[in-house]
Amino acid sequence: MENTPTNKELYRKDQWVKPFLKKYKGLLYLALFLGFLTFFSAGALMFNSGYLISRAASLPENILMIYIPIVLTRAFGISRPVFRYIERLVSHNWVLKMTSDLRLKLYLVLEKDAIFFKSKYQTGDILGLLSEDINHLQNLYLRTIFPTVIAWLLYIFIIIGLGLFSWWFGLCMLLMLGVVVFLLPLVSVLVNGAKQEKQKVSKNELYKKLTDNILGVSDWVFSQRGHEFVHSYEKDEAKLRELDEQIKRFNRFRDFVLQVIFGGITIAILAWASMRFPGNHGGAANWIAAFVLTVFPLIDAFAPLPDAAQETNIYKDSIKRLNDLPEISETVKVTDLEVKNTEIVIDDISFSYDQAEHTVLEHLTLKIEPKEKLAILGRSGSGKSTLASLIRGDLRPSKGTITLGDVPMTDFGDQITQSISVIHQAPYLFRTSILNNIRLGREEASEEEVWQVLDSVGLKEMIQELPEGLQTMVDEAGLRFSGGERHRLALARILLQDTPIVLLDEPTTGLDPITEQQLLNTFFETLKDKTIIWITHHLQGVHMMDRVIFIEDGRLEMSGTPEELLATNQHYQQLYAIDRGMTTD
Known part of the structure; x- marks a missing residue:
């Protein structure tokens, strides 16, 4: 049986993803930084809003005491969509540059050996290379790499920030958020990875069966066995639908667990803030709402991680197929060949x-x-x-x-x-x-x-x-x-x-x-x-x-x-x- 490379081995030997991470690293870092600022602004907006609401409700002696939170609320309210918009422009500009280079590299690889390509690859491989694999790599950046790196940056920032207030609560959040950042994505890959492999094989077999039998449809008609093919195809299609449903059921359960964990984090922060900032009304107690409300916009940063990790199984085949292509050799100028005789x-x-x-x-x-x-x-x-x-x-x-x-x-x-x-x-x-x-x-x-x-x-x-x-x-x-x-x-x-x-x-x-x-x-x-x-x-x-x-x-x-x-x-x-x-x- 052919040995399938692990994700780690595949990305370590990769010549189609890593080179472009280095080539456009300036734009990449800017996109990641802007993504971090987007969620930071969202969290800061809720932090200031929570403090402002609590402070205003406690009837401050001087309006100047809430002036700074008002200004910050407006500033973060504006900066969040602005950073989001700029981040989208930068990240998509980066990805378009990268995919343009990928398509050029793919053309240079295939053009040199075009007439022999079909002898080495099946038609499905050719179609996948030309129409799907580059798109898969584009999604790898936009839906996996970017969200994952941004979430890790926020994770580090949150733990350090909370640790400055309370080292023991920082450790608690290190563990609780670690479940979301590391454990759930790992479980998603392990549980759904095997099912996705089966799903992929089933889809390929279904496609092969359908195309082969459509090309030979006259044989089915003449033999009066058309209903037999339809019944067989529907049976295989039903198995594929059941597999799809199993993946969706797990995803729904995982998303429910994710929301429960964030509910637990919210309660934990509420309890910690109540102890850290005691008071019945006003004063230090105003910080309780600020810390608690910050949790909600950060859910959007961490929620995509399990899906992002799970989708690496989809990208793996595309990366492997592209890396199996021959290396680009230096172009040799073809001279006119002189045929002395036609023997x-x-x-x-x-x-x-x-x-x-x-x-x-x-x-x-x-x-x-x-x-x-x-x-x-x-x-x-x-x-x-x-x-x-x-x-x-x-x-x-x-x-x-x-x-x-x-x-x-x-x-x-x-x-x-x-x-x-x-x-x-x-x-x-x-x-x-x-x-x-x-x-x-x-x-x-x-x-x-x-x-x-x-x-x-x-x-x-x-x-x-x-x-x-x-x-x-x-x-x-x-x-x-x-x-x-x-x-x-x-x-x-x-x-x-x-x-x-x-x-x-x-x-x-x-x-x-x-x-x-x-x-x-x-x-x-x-x-x-x-x-x-x-x-x-x-x-x-x-x-x-x-x-x-x-x-x-x-x-x-x-x-x-x-x-x-x-x-x-x-x-x-x-x-x-x-x-x-x-x-x-």
Whole structure:
């Protein structure tokens, strides 16, 4: 089982929170000081108000005897909201500066390794990093660090202040307030920490289950088991709600205990003040109300501490995930790579995803000659799509190398688009004109060049018949076009891009056999002067290839021309017969 770092270890090794505490320490100290002054003013306001009320009620011999409390009451009454307002401005300014730097640092970390990021992290991790983790750190400062430090400063100030009047009562308050400042937050972390971990796991599982089943909703519908999924999901959701309710119940009980403790502190101060300032009316007795009323505004300073401590469990994952990112390395200027030839050499590569239990590709060696037409066959999960990603440079091999013209694929970065272009299963068309969609292949292409590639893919006449021609707007995802037409538009982009290598990643999946064959004829006719790497799962059109390889469980099982394999390889003969609906002996 993976060892989970403790909060102490996590914050000790942290490189995402501590550096910014030092960078903007001036603003940080000012925000904390203003926060302290806000609660000090609130307490002083009630202290002076209590004294003023008592003193005025005792009929002072001279109005000047209550003039100073009146002035102080007005002063602290004004200073409290002023300090509060300024503190909010300073603290939020500090946090915005910090989060801006955090986002820049996150971008610099991810941008350098962007195309390989998804191979290391799940989609949920990516979304969490980009949309949640920085916000969590922002809340860490505003809702945990600031309130906690301010409360500690007030705690020290109160104990020292009371100790000047009475050392033994100062010790009593040290213990009673210590329960609020230290014990209740600790209990909250211990009790609700485990429940929050369960809550987090349950939410992640629920999200994963929901997204997986929504993506596969057609399977549930066709199998008529939709109600089974809904029942299962509602059952898991009910468990999560029960867990939420347990956390809320504890929080309500803890808040009740907190109020009881402050009630006890108020009674204790009342009793101590009565003994410390004896008298029936007037004189020293006027200080009793001053000390007692000071308790109430200070409740607002100490009450958030248990919640603040408890929320550290939420921030822990964000901090850990950010600290697990690679360090920012010095930017290296990328020079234009010179590709001497288009030979692709795959030398003894193996590959496995970080969280996979098995190797996807294992000791695979292959050479693809310039202008060769290669078909890569294999069942779903055999590793052929992973091989395509490795050839594009989107993934790095765990072992071995892949080179294009003696240059490692991973060195190309964005320059790989100058050498390899791709047509996917479902080419995407954007909500803009047909002209702009095709010019994605080469932005500076003229309209004449666009018409030429449209003619090559057999769409020129159809586009000319549209009322607005090339300026015709395309619906989102290109839904106004058939599957074959979308693929032809994608091919037009590729022809405009004019790369020496084209990777076809199962582009005919979902098309009827006639449209599929027509599209394949168009592909191979228009791309006859280029290297073609065709990822496919069946054999229609494979006779037009120079070579066919078959990948099974990550290994190269067969390789040869279609004619050779059909004549000599029993496995290929079986695949050929099955693909055409023929029976085999």
